[in-house]
Every structure is written in C-alpha cells, then in structure tokens.
Amino acid sequence: MAVNVVEDWLNACSGCEISILNIGDPLLDLLPEINFVHITALVDHKFFGQTGDGTVMEIPEAVVGIVSGGVRNEEQKHELEEIRKKTKFLISLGSCAAYGGVPAQANMWKNEEVFEKVFRQCSSSTPASDPDDPNVPKWTPTCAAIDEVVNVDIKIPGCPPHPDWIAEAVTSLLQGKTSWSLPERSVCDTCPVIRLQKSGGGPVKRWLENMEFDPEEGLEKMRCINEQGFLCMGPVTLAGCAGKTGVPRCVQARTPCRGCFGPIRKGVQPMVDMMGALSSVGLDPKSILDRRALMNRYTGGHGNLRVLPARPVK
C-alpha cells in the first residue's frame, strides 16, 4: 500500500524538488509507493479547503514529511510545526532546511536593513513602505534551519541533494527503517586530484582565473585546487554531492567546491578548520576577502552568520 507523504518548500528555490524529479527511471518505480497528500510543486491540495473557505491551515496526516527550505517567516514556521504534528518521520531536504542555506546570508543584517534596501533603495523601484498586508507573512527574526524550530528525524543535505540520496533515504523509510545518514567523509575523501601537501604559498587566489589542467585528462591528473592556490571547501565539506558513484560535482566542472553539503559532522568548526587546511599547504587564509560569508555560504543558520557590531568606516 502506498505511504502517505507530505512535501513542501519553505524558504527555498525549488531546486530540491527538481532533484526529486531528477531521480530518473527509479522515480517511476517509487511513485506508486508514495501517496503525496500534499506537495505544492505537483499536487493541488490546498491548506484552507479545496474551495478556499477554511480558516485553519490543514495539513493531512502522513507517515513521512519532507521539507525543503529554511524558515524565513511566521507562516512557514507555523506550517512546519503543523507538518511536524501530522507526520511520523520528518526529513529535512537540502541545505536550506539543514543549515539555512544561501538565503541565511541575510542573517548578517538586521531585518529592517534588508527591507530598507529591497523596498526603498533598489535603483528601479519607487520607494515604498514595507508590505504589511496580513497576506504577506512577517519575517521571523532570522533565516533558520528547520531543526531550530522542530525535531528532525533524517537530514539529506546538499544544494541540491543528489537524487541517489533522496531515493535511498525515502526507500529505507518505506522499508521500515527509522534512520538514514550520509557517511562522515569529506569531499576530499572522494576527490581524485593529485595532492602533494604544499602549494606555491602566498595569498589565496581569487576565482578570477581558471585552474591549471589538461582537459583531455581526468581529474586524477589535475593538481588539488587548494594546492593550486584557490579556496576549495572540500576539506571541511561533507561528501556526497555526486551521489553514489561520481566525483565531486563542482570539481568535475574544474571549479572549487563551495561547501554546499555543509559540515562533515555536527559540532565541528568548518571556518577554523578550513583556515587551518589552507595554512597547512602554505597559503595565507587571512588574505581571503569576505571569508566569513564565503566559508558559510550555505550554513548561515544556527547562529553561524549573524549581525556583527558595525566596523569603523575605512
């Protein structure tokens, strides 16, 4: 019998849902086993009744809840709490749900500063008051990961998560298992490049020039990106972006890892560890402009990015 599933996106971009659809052929085997009782992307179930006359948000009961996106406003918070109440297992899908994601970079500013910019300082806009109609939900104090609001049973990180992991995690729940997680390995552990534990030294290069490599040859013939002098987040990032078989995706594009799968395990300090990794090959990590945001590109929830006291103007 098909298992009831609730899926929704909160403060998200829909990339996680596209990744579900990118599962490929196994998707057609998986679909009959799943009964989506709510999924905004694909099914027309409504929160306030199918004829829009309800007054209370109604989330159907389900065995599995899947939520992508962080929590950015009061309504998303309420919806998440309702989904938690109505589901037995809650999966956080993607790095926004797991860590706040790219939109959590907004945590470096006060909410009123963001609104001031968006509604009164954009060059094409006629300045106006902040939208305040009851139909536009108020922002929460920060852009939060969903486990800052409710308990989460299974986390599938990634921006987006690889379809292999979505299929594996959901299948394991359907088979009666109650937990699933990625092995605690770093991107470097799965990266075939040549490492010599040293670099040319000096400041870390900005991404203004390409790496050195022979396009006719595989990554196993290319020198490590950090050792070529660039910032690559591989040493401090959880492996898995390429699914069960591939090499790290951004490296495959001959570009550095951005850190989208988040930290390798809970409780580590990726920024400290990353600066250590750069130092260990002789680079000067303090030369990186904007390193706080670059090293927390996907992980601004959980208080990792926050408003700092104003710095004196240069």
Next chain:
Amino acid sequence: MSTVINIQPVTRIEGHAKLSITLDDAGNVADTKFHVQTLRGFEKFCEGRPVEEMPRTVCHICGICPWAHHLASSKAADACFGVTPPPTAVKLRRLMQSIAYVSDKILHFYFLAAPDFVIGPDADYGVRNVVGIVQAAPDIAKQVVHMRHLGAQMLEGFAGRAIHPTFSVPGGVSKPLTETERQKMLPSARELLEFSKFTIKFAKENVFPKYLDAIKSIGVIDVGCLGTVRDDGALDFYDGKLRMMKTDGSYEDFAYDDYLDYIGEWVEPWSYQKFPYAKKWGQFNMSPENPEGVYRVNCLARINVADKMATPLAQAELDEFRATFGRPARYTLLYHYARLIELLQAAETVVELLNDPEITGTDIRVPVTAKEGRGVGCVEAPRGTLIHDYECDGDGLITKLNMIVGTTHNNAAINLSVNQAAREVIKGGKYDQGILNRVEMAVRSYDP
C-alpha cells in the same frame, strides 16, 4: 456580506503564492489579488560579496532556472570588470542555457501544466497531477522522465551540475568541451530534438484543439510585451537588445544597460513581489478595465516581440501560430503553445551549437582583474527577461545590486489575468474546485 475565497497555496507553480478572491453580496467577483508571500533579500545580502562569486551564488535564486541566473550574473560580472569572453566561451554558455531550456520546458508542459489539459480541469485533485499522468499515459510519462534525465546528464556530464552550476565565470567558462565530450552529447541532443518535435505535434493534435474555448476565455488580457531579439529581429535567449511592444504591435528597442530608463518598479502592500511597469509609457495602474503601463514577459511575449525564430523548425511553427492567432497574440493560455515553439528552438540550437566547429575551441576565458565598475547582465530566462545590475568597489566587492527576474515582470499581468479569469468563471456565488482551478490555470500559463 462579502466572501473571501483563499486559494493557498497556488499549486503546480514554482514559488509561494496565494490567491484571494473577494465576492460581493450578489456572489460576483469584486476584487482579486495574487499575493507572493516570500522574500529572501538577495539584493541586500549580496552586498560585500566578491563579484566573481556572484554567478555561483545568485544561481540559488531559482532551482528551476539556475542557469539563467548563472549566466545573467556572469554577463553582469563580465561588464563590471570590462571584459568580453572569447567566442567559444559564449557558445558554451549558450549551449548549457539551451539544454537547460529544453529540460525546463519539458518539465512545465508535462508535469505542471498537462494535468489540467490531459486529466482535465474538473478532475479530482487526487488524480489531476503528475501521478495521474503516469497512470493515464504511462508510455509518454516514461519518455518524459527519460528526457529530463537525459538533459540533466548532458549538463552534469560536462559542467558537473544541472542545478546550481559553477561553470560560467567572469571572462568566460571554467573548462573547454573536448571532442570526446562533444561526441557523447550529440546523440542525446538529437534525441531531445526528436522528442521536442513529438511534443509540439502531440500538443497541436491532442491538447490545444480541445481547449480552444478555454484559451479564448480564461485569463485574456490586453497588455504589452517585452523580450530579447538579435539585430536581425530573431528571438534570442542569451543576448541581444530588449524590445518593448505596445498592445497595438508598435515597439521600441533598447540596450539592456538602459533598462532603468524604460522599466520602473512599484510596490504594493499586499505582495512581497514588486510590480515592474513600462516607465516610458507614463502611468502604472492595474485597474482591470483600463490597465496602464502593464507588459508581460516569458515565451508568449517573446514570440510576439520577435520578428522571427532563430531556427527553421521553430520558424515554421511560428508561421502556423501567427496565421491563427496573429501578432501580438493575446490569449494567456497560448503561453503553453508558445512554450513549445521555444522548446523547439532551444532543442535545435543545442544540435546546431554541438555541430559548430568553434564549440571545441580551447580559448575559453580572458584574464580578469578586479576593479571598480558597474555591469548589467541580461538573458531571457525561461520565465522571462532577467536583469542583473551590479556595482562594485575597487576590490571588486559588490556595493549595490538590483535585479528584475522573469516572473516579477509578469506580476501585474498575472494579477490582471487572475481578475479576468475569476470574473469569467465565478458568477452569482457559484463555484467549486474545478472552477477555482480554472482561475489557477490563468496563473499557471505564466509558469511563475
């Protein structure tokens, strides 16, 4: 006493929106609103970030059209640093964009829009969805899943990622296409082209004729159009000049760097999404009887402003379309038809570019130095004209950023179409889920 119908969430679209329809005492539509309920604040939090990081940060604005943001941002970054990417790099960017277009359009037509047309607008929502499609047309569904997978594999096989790419960089791209990679992509490209040909044929024979009445009645509005054309007037997804067309078909062309002279944005208290309008035309208002300054973007607007398509099969389809619906075509549901004409152009472009001798060139990036500047980048995203406008300081850190994204341009038009559709289908207080779904169909046409 007035009644308010709340349709929330608007489903089978790519964001968070709500429709409120207010009925008067007689049960007729007094007012409607399309509320966009989320705001993320990219315009603010990109401040202080290095310009070269923008293409691989702002792609996260949209998980369905990350390539559009990735490329608009790369073009803005090129302009900030005052560089012109080598021809091969531009072709590779176009290639990736065209593959992403094909995947995007297949997704929208079969998974998001088709349930209304293949299963039917009045069907129970439990079957009016992709699962219903899989049951009703298993062979087609299997093909769709395969084709989407094929597109994703082409993007990933070469550029590492289908979603949230890193391949395009200021000054060019990160890697060249080898002959081996080209050979590997070609059969897939041909397969996608064949499927695109099948799709438009299938839709013209089995879908559109059944819904001619709906096409002529749901969401119909008379507003302007905006899109990108080459110097020869052909529709282009990656580069060209912007063309803004009035309802009478007259138009003005302008360089996208000058968008601030032509486009303004209005804010309403009931939506986080702004309302771009044609500043050059004077006023802006969304009164259903006499809207002013309203234009729309995305495929129907693009094929309206273009003198022609850029590829032969798509051109033949445009000729046929225009013979029936004229230029500019006004019926909102024709977005679905226009989308498939564009699908064909994108699929033809993929094959064309893969056969271009320059595509395997190795000169793919020019040297870039961070410096103070301003750069505007513009591409046609699947959902419409996408403008990124960056200013940076001497270290190349963003000091000011403005963006107008595809669906935002359509905000006023979507509101007008919702209003028209609601008035058309809700009368005397009578409505059910099928009738309300027809109002949503007006929204879905725009693929917001």
